[in-house]
Amino acid sequence: MSTQQSAPLQADVHKDPVAPGWMSGLRELPGALNLNSVSAGLVAAIFGCSGPALIVIGAAQAGNLSNGQTVAWLLAIYLLGGIISLFMGMRYRMPITGAYSIPGAAIMTSAFATFSYQEAVGAFIMAGVLVLILGITGVIGRIMRWVPMPIVMAMIAGAMIRFGIAAVDAVSAAPLIAGLAALAFFVTGRVTRRVPPVLAALVVGLVVTLATGQLQTGTADIAFVMPQFTAPVFTLGAFFGIAVPLAALVIGAENAQAIGVLMAEGYKPPINAMTIISGVGGIVAGMMGGHNANIAGPMTAICSSEQAGECKDKRYAATVVNGLLFAGFGIVAGLAVPFVMALPKPLIGVVAGLAMIGVLLSSLQGAFGPRLGNQIGAFVAFVVGMSSLSMLGISAPFWALVFGVIASVLADKLSLGERNPAQTGSEDLAKVSGERGTA
Numbered sequence: 001m002s003t004q005q006s007a008p009l010q011a012d013v014h015k016d017p018v019a020p021g022w023m024s025g026l027r028e029l030p031g032a033l034n035l036n037s038v039s040a041g042l043v044a045a046i047f048g049c050s051g052p053a054l055i056v057i058g059a060a061q062a063g064n065l066s067n068g069q070t071v072a073w074l075l076a077i078y079l080l081g082g083i084i085s086l087f088m089g090m091r092y093r094m095p096i097t098g099a100y101s102i103p104g105a106a107i108m109t110s111a112f113a114t115f116s117y118q119e120a121v122g123a124f125i126m127a128g129v130l131v132l133i134l135g136i137t138g139v140i141g142r143i144m145r146w147v148p149m150p151i152v153m154a155m156i157a158g159a160m161i162r163f164g165i166a167a168v169d170a171v172s173a174a175p176l177i178a179g180l181a182a183l184a185f186f187v188t189g190r191v192t193r194r195v196p197p198v199l200a201a202l203v204v205g206l207v208v209t210l211a212t213g214q215l216q217t218g219t220a221d222i223a224f225v226m227p228q229f230t231a232p233v234f235t236l237g238a239f240f241g242i243a244v245p246l247a248a249l250v251i252g253a254e255n256a257q258a259i260g261v262l263m264a265e266g267y268k269p270p271i272n273a274m275t276i277i278s279g280v281g282g283i284v285a286g287m288m289g290g291h292n293a294n295i296a297g298p299m300t301a302i303c304s305s306e307q308a309g310e311c312k313d314k315r316y317a318a319t320v321v322n323g324l325l326f327a328g329f330g331i332v333a334g335l336a337v338p339f340v341m342a343l344p345k346p347l348i349g350v351v352a353g354l355a356m357i358g359v360l361l362s363s364l365q366g367a368f369g370p371r372l373g374n375q376i377g378a379f380v381a382f383v384v385g386m387s388s389l390s391m392l393g394i395s396a397p398f399w400a401l402v403f404g405v406i407a408s409v410l411a412d413k414l415s416l417g418e419r420n421p422a423q424t425g426s427e428d429l430a431k432v433s434g435e436r437g438t439a
Helices: 006-011 022-032 035-049 051-062 067-092 102-111 117-137 140-146 149-173 177-191 197-211 236-264 271-288 297-304 316-331 333-341 345-355 357-368 375-386 396-411 426-438
Strands: none
Touching: 022 067, 022 316, 035 051, 035 197, 035 297, 035 316, 051 067, 051 102, 051 345, 067 271, 067 316, 067 333, 102 149, 102 236, 102 396, 117 236, 117 271, 149 177, 149 236, 149 345, 149 357, 149 375, 149 396, 177 197, 177 345, 197 345, 236 271, 236 297, 236 396, 297 316, 316 333, 345 357, 357 375, 375 396
């Protein structure tokens, strides 16, 4: 989930395109639905509802959330993510696809070591407010200039690298289940592009788990669980430790990648509207207990690619299909969560780690590409993001941004407020990110 910022910054000076409107999108939808658009929407939904869901559940386990709170989290991000897809896709007749920030869920695993879930919920809402304000005021370009994209991407990579390490540990702990799941992932990616490798890994892992009798039904009640909503608690520490990094991820990674992908495919995306809807989605999702519902980079990349059809005007149908499936998954999360919680932890760990490979690679490419600047700052952000640093009650992702910018000012001679000349090639990196998202 990464991109550079030059294309979004160039487009930021223009007004959003006029939306064709709901009726136009609805009227043209039957003609836009075809095998390509439906299959692309299905692939995007499978990708988002498999490994990424396990990342959210893993974060919930790290925060010792109840099953009901975990269900509320999933309901918020999947239902609202689906609604965003339907709203934006139909209104603009573009494959502007909603979901949630996978890295945002990833950083919560470490954030729960410092903050309670109640504080996190308050921070989720504050992050949505930040994104909404930035969308209304149109100051995205300035924010992007303050924090160079390589530093943001390095922070993401540092925060997520633990998932790759956890996948290795999972294979060591359960070589049969986790090892065969990992093997299925890599073999599938080698022999076919029609089946998402992460889905193959999950299916193989499930089959081996059932065959070996390691489904932990004794520790989980496989029955529908009602969502349990949590009252927010607003603290300054959670604002800096969760809200600010999460808002930076939504704007600097998710929206920026989606914008870059759409522009690379020849669309003129409504940048301000995409930011505003991501802010509103963050606020509402936070009220429901979820970390953010926003425009999503990998989902937009899949639904706007050639896989969704040759005619670009019809690719929005893939977003509509994805939105319906996402919303449906959110509604049945009460059935899905108890089953997932009964799975062996090594299986969850290896599938989550495998699902993060594409995002992690894109983040590393966006941080340490050969033509990018701010390399010392990016390295500092990367190692700080990997650490368990906590100062003044604020966790590592925020300090990764702070120290990364400071190091870049000192060593990379970064001048704040001036456009970084290294921030180029957004279309190329966006395409790479999209390809990784489908891998």
